Amino acid sequence: MDIETFRQRAHEVVDWMADYLESVGDRPVTPDVEPDDIREALPEAPPEEGEPFEAWFEDFRETIVPGMTHWNHPDWFAYFPANNSPESILAEMLMATLGAQCMSWETSPAATELEQVVMAWLRQMLDLPEDFTGVIQDTASTSTLVALLTARDKATDWKWAEEGRVDGSAPLTVYASEEAHSSIDKGVKLAGYGLGHLRHISTDDTYAMRPDRLREAIEADRADGYAPTCVVAHVGTTSSTAVDPLPEIGRICEEHDLWLHVDAAYAGSAAILPEKRHILDGIEYADSFVFNPHKWLLTNFDCSAYYVRDVEALLKTCRSGAPYLETPHDDEAVNFRNWGIQLGRRFRALKLWFVLRSRGVEGLRELLRDHLSMAHRFRDWVGAHPDFELMAPAPFGLVCFRYHPDEPDLDEARLDEINERLLADLNATRQLHLTQTRLDGAYTLRMSIGQWQTGLEDVERAWELIREHAPDVS
Numbered sequence: 001m002d003i004e005t006f007r008q009r010a011h012e013v014v015d016w017m018a019d020y021l022e023s024v025g026d027r028p029v030t031p032d033v034e035p036d037d038i039r040e041a042l043p044e045a046p047p048e049e050g051e052p053f054e055a056w057f058e059d060f061r062e063t064i065v066p067g068m069t070h071w072n073h074p075d076w077f078a079y080f081p082a083n084n085s086p087e088s089i090l091a092e093m094l095m096a097t098l099g100a101q102c103m104s105w106e107t108s109p110a111a112t113e114l115e116q117v118v119m120a121w122l123r124q125m126l127d128l129p130e131d132f133t134g135v136i137q138d139t140a141s142t143s144t145l146v147a148l149l150t151a152r153d154k155a156t157d158w159k160w161a162e163e164g165r166v167d168g169s170a171p172l173t174v175y176a177s178e179e180a181h182s183s184i185d186k187g188v189k190l191a192g193y194g195l196g197h198l199r200h201i202s203t204d205d206t207y208a209m210r211p212d213r214l215r216e217a218i219e220a221d222r223a224d225g226y227a228p229t230c231v232v233a234h235v236g237t238t239s240s241t242a243v244d245p246l247p248e249i250g251r252i253c254e255e256h257d258l259w260l261h262v263d264a265a266y267a268g269s270a271a272i273l274p275e276k277r278h279i280l281d282g283i284e285y286a287d288s289f290v291f292n293p294h295k296w297l298l299t300n301f302d303c304s305a306y307y308v309r310d311v312e313a314l315l316k317t318c319r320s321g322a323p324y325l326e327t328p329h330d331d332e333a334v335n336f337r338n339w340g341i342q343l344g345r346r347f348r349a350l351k352l353w354f355v356l357r358s359r360g361v362e363g364l365r366e367l368l369r370d371h372l373s374m375a376h377r378f379r380d381w382v383g384a385h386p387d388f389e390l391m392a393p394a395p396f397g398l399v400c401f402r403y404h405p406d407e408p409d410l411d412e413a414r415l416d417e418i419n420e421r422l423l424a425d426l427n428a429t430r431q432l433h434l435t436q437t438r439l440d441g442a443y444t445l446r447m448s449i450g451q452w453q454t455g456l457e458d459v460e461r462a463w464e465l466i467r468e469h470a471p472d473v474s
Contacts, residue, residue, distance in 0.1 A: 001053070009053050016061070021086065025074045025453065028430035031067045038067040072451055074458045075432040080238075080266045080398070081450030085298035087358040091351035092300050102345040104325070105333035112334055115349035118356065122293070122305055125361055126271045129284050132307040135339040136348045140265035141183035143290035143306035144232065146340055148174065148191040150288070150308070150317045151230035151259035170227035173197045175217060177209035177244060179237040181263060197226070206393055207242035207439065209233065215252050222256075230259040233286075235279050236267025239437040239446075240392035240400050243267070243279055250285020262289045265304070267396050269296035270372075273365055279395075296371075296397075296450055297364060298355045303348050306340075314339060367452065371397045374459045375449045381463055387470065391439050397450040400439060403470045416443035421473040422466075429469075432462050 001009070041063050071082045102111040119134030137143045155172055172193050176184045178200040188198045199217045201209050218228045231253050233244040246262065253260040262283060268291025270276040283289060289307045293299040308314045319338040327335075337343050359367070375397040382388045382401045391400040402419045404410075420443055423436055435446050449459060 024070055029073045029075050029433045030069050030430050033067050074454045076451050077447050078433045078435040080295050080448055082301050083298050083452050084300040087354040088300045088351040091354040095347045095350055100347045102347050103337035103343055104335040105329055106327035111347045118349050118352050131309055133311050134307045137304040137306045137340050138302040139304050140290045140292050143304050144183055145187040147261040147288040148187045150313050152191055153317045154313050155229040172229040173221050173226045174230045175199045176232040177201050177203050179203055179207050181238050184232050207240045209244040211248035218256055228258055232261045235264035241396045241398045246282025250282045259287045260285055262286045264291040266295050299352050371450045374456055378459055391444045399447045400444050402444055405474045418473050419443045425469045
């Protein structure tokens with residue numbers, strides 16, 4: 001494709017993109033496909049000769065798009081939001097055009113320095129400690145793994161990273177609540193601690209970690225010859241958005257010299273609201289912190305904001321070198337290839353910069369307040385209905401609930417079955433999409449409100465559908 005043809009086709013593609021954003025709400029939220037349907041609709045072998053744009057763009061429109069789940073549909077209420085926005089999409093297009101490899105300052109000076117600027121902006125927006133320094137990772141899972149690796153190496157004076165585990169050294173232990181994200185288990189395994197050395201701490205009636213149980217677990221491990229190393233606290237757990245008590249946890253970590261990592265992947269964005277900043281009270285005790293602008297700040301996936309207090313500790317764990325990577329500015333400039341697991345890096349800062357420049361802090365606050373208002377309305381509707389019950393507090397955009405009709409002899413097993421059927425029936429309409437979890441063992445529906453095109457009318461329609469389908473499953 002020559003440049004002039006590219007120019008023409010790019011206009012056609014952008015027109016399709018704009019039409020898609022404008023009309024995504026008219027599509028089914030999820031596709032009507034079965035496993036292998038898309039694969040079997042495509043040729044088994046690549047074409048020997050190049051095909052015209054019209055042919056492969058038509059296949060995209062007629063085969064690929066109908067097989068996609070539309071995460072930015074106004075009626076997407078599943079998982080957590082994975083937002084984009086027109087300005088972020090424009091940045092993605094420019095990133096692809098530049099084709100930059102942003103592993104070091106030398107390879108992309110502007111990309112490196114823009115990342116430093118936007119991470120400082122985010123730090124100010126969330127009122128994080130001034131000695132926190134930020135870097136963009138791909139996901140919170142990666143950020144947490146980096147934190148676990150750094151905590152591990154610091155606890156062993158980096159002997160592990162440089163020499164391997166020393167025979168006879170005390171086994172390291174990690175602590176997180178029983179509501180911790182699955183990435184914590186995975187990170188503990190990948191970082192070499194071993195799942196047997198991860199302690200899941202019990203939670204209170206709001207599903208937040210109990211500091212007294214954390215202290216007991218640390219002291220018991222120390223008495224048994226283990227080396228307590230890292231605590232992972234959550235601001236907004238995945239199942240229910242519970243907030244672990246950071247001040248109490250932080251003081252325990254300070255007392256026992258443990259690394260404290262705070263995972264606020266979803267809910268951290270809410271801290272840009274003055275009335276929600278309290279969720280980060282105690283962050284001054286943290287050694288590292290992560291939240292995802294790609295969830296609730298209109299920035300295309302992937303963009304995870306990771307902050308660390310001790311940059312040298314991070315570099316000792318992640319720095320690697322080779323003659324072919326050396327540049328004349330290595331001693332005076334930041335090379336983000338040494339700040340995480342990846343060597344190669346995308347120009348992620350550009351899309352975040354576009355969003356912040358376009359919306360401004362107040363524009364983003366207005367968006368979050370709208371989402372919180374809609375979620376709280378839905379929470380109140382559920383709480384007021386005699387046949388539904390709230391399953392957890394709803395401090396953010398997630399409401400956990402279940403259908404609980406007033407029927408005699410309705411035990412927990414039957415309630416689970418009823419709600420599982422309700423979720424299946426609702427999602428089968430393809431008019432909305434919800435997901436589930438278990439809280440205290442009970443099957444629970446999750447209504448997550450946070451897509452940028454979702455309005456109150458979408459939430460009202462979802463509530464109407466839920467009430468309409470509920471009696472049919474009991």
